[in-house]
Each structure stands twice: as structure tokens, then as C-alpha cells.
Amino acid sequence: MEKTSSNLLWHGVLLAVLLSFGYSIVLASQSIEYNWRWERVVPYLVNMEPKSAVAPFDGVAKVSADGLSVVVTSDNGEPDRAYQEFSHLIVGDGDLVFEGDVIVTREDWRMGPIMNGLVVTLKISIVSLFFAVIIGLFVGLARISSNPLLKHLSLLYVEIVRGTPLLVQIFIFYFFIGTVLGLDRFTAGAAALSIFAAAYVAEIIRSGIQSIPAGQMEAARSLGMNYSKAMIHIILPQAFKRTLPPMAGQFINLIKDSSLVSVISITDLTKAGREVVSGTFAPFEVWFTVALLYLVLTGTLSWMVKLLEKRLATSD
Amino acid sequence: MIKEYQGNDMIVATQIDKFYGNGCHALKAVSAIVHRAEVVVVIGPSGSGKSTFLRTLNQLETISSGSISIDGTDMYDKDTDINKLREEVGMVFQGFNLFPHMSVLENVMLAPLKVSKRNRQEVESHARQLLCKVGLETRIDNYPSQLSGGQMQRVAIARALAMKPNIMLFDEPTSALDPEMVGEVLDVMKGLAEDGMTMVVVTHEMGFAREVADRVLFMEEGQLLVDDTPTTFFDNPPHSRLAEFLSQVL
Ligand SMILES: Nc1ncnc2c1ncn2[C@@H]1O[C@H](COP(=O)(O)OP(=O)(O)O)[C@@H](O)[C@H]1O
Ligand SMILES: [Mg+2]
Numbered sequence: 001m002e003k004t005s006s007n008l009l010w011h012g013v014l015l016a017v018l019l020s021f022g023y024s025i026v027l028a029s030q031s032i033e034y035n036w037r038w039e040r041v042v043p044y045l046v047n048m049e050p051k052s053a054v055a056p057f058d059g060v061a062k063v064s065a066d067g068l069s070v071v072v073t074s075d076n077g078e079p080d081r082a083y084q085e086f087s088h089l090i091v092g093d094g095d096l097v098f099e100g101d102v103i104v105t106r107e108d109w110r111m112g113p114i115m116n117g118l119v120v121t122l123k124i125s126i127v128s129l130f131f132a133v134i135i136g137l138f139v140g141l142a143r144i145s146s147n148p149l150l151k152h153l154s155l156l157y158v159e160i161v162r163g164t165p166l167l168v169q170i171f172i173f174y175f176f177i178g179t180v181l182g183l184d185r186f187t188a189g190a191a192a193l194s195i196f197a198a199a200y201v202a203e204i205i206r207s208g209i210q211s212i213p214a215g216q217m218e219a220a221r222s223l224g225m226n227y228s229k230a231m232i233h234i235i236l237p238q239a240f241k242r243t244l245p246p247m248a249g250q251f252i253n254l255i256k257d258s259s260l261v262s263v264i265s266i267t268d269l270t271k272a273g274r275e276v277v278s279g280t281f282a283p284f285e286v287w288f289t290v291a292l293l294y295l296v297l298t299g300t301l302s303w304m305v306k307l308l309e310k311r312l313a314t315s316d
Numbered sequence: 317m318i319k320e321y322q323g324n325d326m327i328v329a330t331q332i333d334k335f336y337g338n339g340c341h342a343l344k345a346v347s348a349i350v351h352r353a354e355v356v357v358v359i360g361p362s363g364s365g366k367s368t369f370l371r372t373l374n375q376l377e378t379i380s381s382g383s384i385s386i387d388g389t390d391m392y393d394k395d396t397d398i399n400k401l402r403e404e405v406g407m408v409f410q411g412f413n414l415f416p417h418m419s420v421l422e423n424v425m426l427a428p429l430k431v432s433k434r435n436r437q438e439v440e441s442h443a444r445q446l447l448c449k450v451g452l453e454t455r456i457d458n459y460p461s462q463l464s465g466g467q468m469q470r471v472a473i474a475r476a477l478a479m480k481p482n483i484m485l486f487d488e489p490t491s492a493l494d495p496e497m498v499g500e501v502l503d504v505m506k507g508l509a510e511d512g513m514t515m516v517v518v519t520h521e522m523g524f525a526r527e528v529a530d531r532v533l534f535m536e537e538g539q540l541l542v543d544d545t546p547t548t549f550f551d552n553p554p555h556s557r558l559a560e561f562l563s564q565v566l
Contacts, residue, residue, distance in 0.1 A: 218376055219413035219472075223427035223479055224403035233430060237417050 029284070040282045041289050044112040044272075051108040052090075053083055055097045063093040070103055114286075117272025118293050124186065124268060125255045125297070128193035132254065135194060136201025141231070143206045154202065161199035167260050169196055174264040189261035197254045204246045208239035241312050248305035252298045259294075269293060323388055324351050326483055326514045327373060332382030334368055334538075342368040343379070344538040350483075353512040357525040357546075360535035361561060366518040369535065370485050373516065374405040387482055403431060406476030410488040412468040414460040414475070420447065421456045424475045432479065439478070446474040450504050466497030470504055477508075484508065486517040522566060526550055534558045 029036065042048075059074045070083045070091065086104035091097055111119070142154035161169070170192040178188035212235050220230035262271035273290040277283045327350035334343035342365045350356050358366050371377040372384060375391060375398050384391045386401055415423050424443040428434050447453050450470035460468055469489055476484060486505065490498040502524050509515060509528050519525065525532050525546055532549040534542035534557075541555050553559040 213411075213413075215409060215411050215413035216415065219407075219409065219415070220427075222374055222376060222402055222405070222407040223476070224399050224431045225427060226399050229430055233426060234415055238415075241417070 034284060036285065037282050038285050040280045041114075041276075041285045044114045044276045044280065044286070045289070046115065047110040047112050049108070050087070050105040052102045052105040053086070055099055055101045055103055056081060058098050059096075061091040061093065061095045061097050061103065063089065063091070072097060072103060113267075113272045113276055114269070114289065114293070117267055117269040118297075120186075120267055120272075121255070121258055121269040121294075122297065124190050124193065124261060124266070125258050127190045128197060128258065129251055129254055131190070131194035132197035132201050135198035136205055139198060139202035140205030140209065143202060144209060158199045158202055161196055166192070166196050166257055167263065170260055170264060185261075185264050185266050189258075189264055189266050193254060193258055193261065196257070197250060200250050200253075201247070204243050204250060205239065208243035209235055211242055212238050241309075244305060244309050244312070248302055251301055251305075255297050255301065256294065325385075326350050326352050326354075326387055327516070328383075328385045329369075329373070330383045332369075332372060332379045332384060334365075334372060334377060335380045342538050343372070345382070346535075346538075346540045347382075348533060348540060348543060350514060350516060352514055354530045355509045355513075355515045355517065355528050356531050356533060357529040358516065358518045358533045358535060359520070359522075359525060359561075360533075364535040365538040366535050367487050368538075369540075370407075370487050370516060370518055373483075373485055374402050374407055376407075399431070403479050404481050405483045405485060406479060406481035407485045408469070408472050408476055408487065408489045410491050412460070412465070412472045412492070414468055414472055416460050419457050419459055420452065420463070420471050423460070423471060424478045427475070428478050443474070443478055446477050447471070449507070450474045451500070464497060465493045466500045469493065469497075469501045473501075473504055473508075483514045483516070486515065486519065488518050488520070490519065490521060520565070522550070534561070536561070 055072055057072075057074045057076065057078050059072045062071045062073065064070070067089065068084065070086075070089065072081045072083075074080070083104045085106070087107045088105045090102045090104060097103065139154045139157060142150040143158070145151050145154075170189060173183075173192035173195075174185065174188040177183065177191070178185075183191065216234050216238065217230055220234040221227075225233070258268060259270040262268050262274070265271070267275070269290055273286050277286045280286060327348070329346060329348050332343055332346050333341070335341055346365075346369060348356075358369065360366050368377055372379050373386070379392075387404060389396055389401060391398070391401060415426065418426065421440070421443055424446060425439050428439040428442070429436065444453065444456070447456060450473055452467060452470055452474070455463060455467060455471075460471070463471065473484075473489075489505070490501050493501065498521070502521060505515070505517070505524070506528055517524070517529075527546075529546050531543060532546050533540055534549070534555065536557055542549060542553070542558050544554060548554060549558070550562065553562055
């Protein structure tokens with residue numbers, strides 16, 4: 001009883017803190033006389049301008065009795081053109097129309113530049129995540145290998161990647177490796193991100209494997225399993241479960257780090273934000289929107305990982 | 317593989333030495349023979365090399381010199397497939413080492429399915445039969461974390477038996493158990509011995525050694541000091557170090 005009432009108190013305090021934080025943002029923007037114009041951002045998210053269909057030739061329009069279709073008959077014997085599934089009829093029955101006249105319009109929406117940027121960010125994150133996990137798995141296994149070549153090579157890789165800034169790696173990938181191999185921007189950016197994240201994934205996988213008691217491998221080997229069977233059936237499934245939380249953190253970092261590829265002119269969410277700011281004069285709104293969209297991506301990811309963790313937790 | 321070997325010597329260890337990477341000399345010129353259907357118990361103070369000796373018998377530890385042959389196959393012959401050889405030699409560990417992410421039935425079925433590639437139905441009915449034999453037919457769908465220590469160890473025994481081994485190695489199978497659970501595991505092991513399984517058992521259970529063993533070995537500081545029948549071993553210790561050890565533990 002006492003516990004719940006003090007909990008309630010703290011939740012109240014939390015609410016007060018958040019409210020005063022929000023109010024201070026309002027005060028701050030008032031103090032610099034900033035006019036919030038959120039509506040300016042909307043067209044850059046979704047473009048709601050209706051699409052119009054125009055007459056391809058001169059002719060006569062004929063509207064059907066129910067008003068659901070229009071047929072334009074050509075003056076010059078070209079085949080008739082029919083229009084259906086529109087939202088606004090512009091011409092009337094029997095109207096003369098000339099080439100280029102609007103016949104009907106349709107409600108439509110297209111993705112604005114910010115949404116396009118979001119898709120690019122999502123795409124480059126998924127591609128990089130996929131390769132980071134594959135490369136990371138092999139590098140992680142090489143790290144614990146007894147073969148000195150594999151062991152030292154993988155250690156060198158991890159140290160180099162973790163010891164240099166991602167921004168510099170992206171430049172190297174784009175300007176050097178990309179030029180040598182003829183990679184396009186997207187491939188170069190995705191490759192840089194994959195290689196970068198894979199080094200961290202490798203360390204997560206290595207420590208995950210090493211956290212499994214040696215007795216598990218011994219039991220598997222004593223049953224006649226070879227090293228790879230023991231890894232696949234016994235060690236990796238257990239290690240996978242333990243690596244999920246740090247792995248989720250790494251994946252979230254990957255999504256955020258992907259904003260750096262905007263420096264090689266990939267129009268991801270961040271670059272789209274920069275472009276839109278220069279067109280809208282609403283920098284605060286745009287950057288808040290961009291931040292929110294990143295938060296949606298990372299939030300969804302950590303939610304999915306939580307679900308997976310719950311599903312896997314059944315056996316213990 | 318020399319499958320048709322019909323000799324009576326299931327394990328022949330000759331002059332084996334083991335140095336660990338840190339220079340520890342864990343086995344010193346140990347020689348021993350285990351015959352078919354024989355139960356050999358290994359006794360000795362902690363750190364005397366009992367586990368090391370047992371683990372060399374399925375090559376969880378490699379030896380530094382000497383030779384070991386299992387059922388007529390030289391373990392260190394370059395043509396010997398160690399994974400094949402390990403199928404013949406089951407092992408039960410002090411810490412059970414069950415696979416925590418699998419149910420009891422899956423634990424028992426995994427190796428026959430993935431290693432021996434036996435038919436699934438046959439493997440499952442064999443697994444159920446073994447779990448019945450160790451008295452766990454009602455625990456088939458449980459996970460290891462839901463079992464008591466004694467139950468876990470019995471699953472581990474069933475898991476090893478599922479590979480249809482000719483030899484079973486036990487490394488202190490009851491040392492991690494609460495006293496009231498020791499009996500149920502020892503009973504299963506006695507049953508195995510009666511079925512004619514060749515067994516090497518490292519244990520501190522002197523009662524088991526006296527009752528079930530055909531021979532008892534005494535190890536100290538990496539040396540095998542005594543190899544004799546239980547009666548002589550316990551009633552008439554042929555080595556002063558053994559007499560001293562027995563007087564401490566009995
Ligand atoms: N992996 C290892 N590395 C180095 N030394 C070891 C290792 N395992 C065991 N030893 C050493 O070898 C000796 C024998 O150990 P062990 O065979 O475990 O004895 P027991 O099972 O009789 O208690 C001990 O001195 C122990 O410290
Ligand atoms: Mg031991």
C-alpha cells in the first residue's frame with residue numbers, strides 16, 4: 001500500500017518534469033521569436049497534390065450516365081481514350097476539349113523528400129545490418145579459432161575498424177575502394193557501414209560464445225559431434241540468446257551511424273532533412289521531425305528484439 | 317576402423333604422459349587395461365589426475381606421449397576418425413552439461429539424429445526407452461532447468477547411452493548432487509554394470525566401488541599406484557599411500 005502511493009507520487013513528479021521541460025522549449029522559442037510552422041513540413045513528408053489527367057488530343061468528351069467514366073473521342077480519328085476511377089470530373093458531357101486540357105483529377109499522395117530519405121536510411125540500414133551479422137559471425141568465430149592466421153587477422157581487422165572514425169572509413173570506402181572497384185555511392189556507403197558494424201558484432205559474438213561454459217562444447221564433442229556441428233546445434237543457439245541485448249544496441253547504433261553516409265551525397269534521412277531545411281525556412285520543425293523518424297526506426301527495432309527475447313526465454 | 321576386433325581389451329592405455337600447457341605434469345607413465353564388461357573405479361585425492369586420465373580416454377585431452385587404443389583402434393593413428401571413436405565412448409560429467417536450450421527428449425535425441433543420422437522414429441523410440449530406463453519417462457518435455465540434480469544426471473546418462481556406446485566414462489557423477497539424490501544415480505549405474513557395459517568411473521563413493529567394481533585404481537600426483545580387486549584394495553591396501561588415503565576418507 002505504501003509502495004503504490006509513493007510510486008504514484010514519483011509518477012506525478014515525472015509528469016511535472018516533462019511538462020516543465022516542454023514549457024521551457026516553448027519559452028526558449030518565444031525568446032528568439034520563432035514562429036512554429038509545422039504545416040510547412042507536411043508536404044515534404046507526403047505530397048497530397050491531386051494528380052490530373054489531360055487530353056492527349058483535340059476531341060469531344062462524353063460522360064457516362066452514372067458519371068463514373070468519361071470517353072474522349074478524337075477529332076482526327078485517333079482511338080478513343082477512356083477515364084475511370086477519378087475523384088473530380090473537370091469536363092462536362094459534350095464539352096469540346098483541346099490537347100492538354102484537364103479531363104479528370106484524382107486524389108493522390110506521393111512520398112515527399114523526407115519520406116524518401118527515410119526509405120533510403122531504412123534500406124541502407126537493413127543491407128548493412130545483414131552483412132554486418134554475416135561478416136561479424138565469421139570474424140567472431142575466427143577470433144576464437146586456434147589457427148594463428150585466422151586469430152591474428154581477425155584481431156587486426158577488429159582493432160583497425162574500431163580504432164578509426166566511421167566518417168574517415170566512409171571517405172576511404174567512397175574515394176579509394178569505391179574508385180578502385182567502381183562502386184556506386186550506395187554500395188560504398190553500405191559496405192563501409194557493414195564493415196564497421198561487423199567489427200562490433202564480431203566482438204559481441206565472440207564474448208557470447210566465450211560466455212557459454214566449456215562443458216557444453218565438451219559434452220557435444222564427447223557425443224561424437226565435430227566442431228561445426230557442436231557450434232551450430234549447441235553453442236551458437238545459446239550464445240545467440242545472450243548476445244541479443246548487446247546486439248540490439250549495436251543495430252540501433254548502426255541505424256544512427258547511417259546518418260554519416262550523407263557526407264558522400266547519399267540522400268538519406270539526414271541529407272533529406274538538410275535539403276528540406278534550405279527550402280522551408282523551418283529548421284526547427286524539420287530537425288525535430290527527422291529526429292522523431294529516427295526514433296521511430298530505432299524504437300521499432302528494439303521493440304522487435306524485445307519480442308524475440310521473450311519468445312526465446314521460454315526454455316529458462 | 318577395426319570394427320571386427322573381438323579381443324577382450326576395450327581400453328589399453330600404455331605409458332601415457334600428460335603435460336598441460338602451463339607445464340603441469342598431470343599424468344606420469346600411466347598404464348591400464350580395461351576389459352570388456354568390466355567396471356573399473358578410479359579413486360584418489362583431488363588433483364591427482366583422475367579427470368585428466370578419464371578425459372584422455374575420449375581425447376577431450378590429448379596425451380603428450382604413450383598410446384591409447386579403444387576397442388582395438390589406436391586413438392592416435394592418423395587414419396582414426398576421433399569423432400567416430402567418440403561415438404563408441406559415452407561420457408558423463410560431474411556438472412551434467414545438459415543442453416539448456418533443449419527439452420529432455422531433444423537432449424537425448426540430438427546426437428543420434430545429427431551424428432549417426434539414424435531414422436527419426438527409431439531414435440525417438442530408443443530415446444523414450446532409455447528415459448524410461450532411467451526413470452524419467454514423465455519428464456520428457458521438461459527443460460533441464462526444471463529438473464533436480466539427480467534427474468539431470470540421469471538424463472545425461474540416457475543422452476550418452478543414446479549413441480549406443482560400448483564404453484561409458486563417468487567423472488564424479490554424484491559429486492555435485494545433494495546426498496538424497498546420490499542413490500538414484502548410482503542405481504542407474506549399477507543397472508548399466510549388470511547389463512554388461514564397460515565402465516570407467518571416477519568417484520568418491522567407496523560403497524559403489526566395493527560393491528560394483530571389478531577393479532579399483534588408486535592415483536596420486538599423476539601416478540597410478542594401485543590397480544587391484546576391491547577386496548584387496550579396501551581390506552588389504554597394497555600401498556602405504558593408499559592406506560593413508562583410505563584412513564582419511566573412510
Ligand atoms: N586445463 C588445465 N590446465 C592446466 N592444468 C590443469 C588443467 N586441468 C587440470 N590441471 C592440473 O592437472 C592436475 C590433475 O587435475 P585433475 O585431472 O583435474 O585431477 P582430479 O580429477 O584427480 O582432481 C592438477 O594439478 C590440475 O591443477
Ligand atoms: Mg576431477
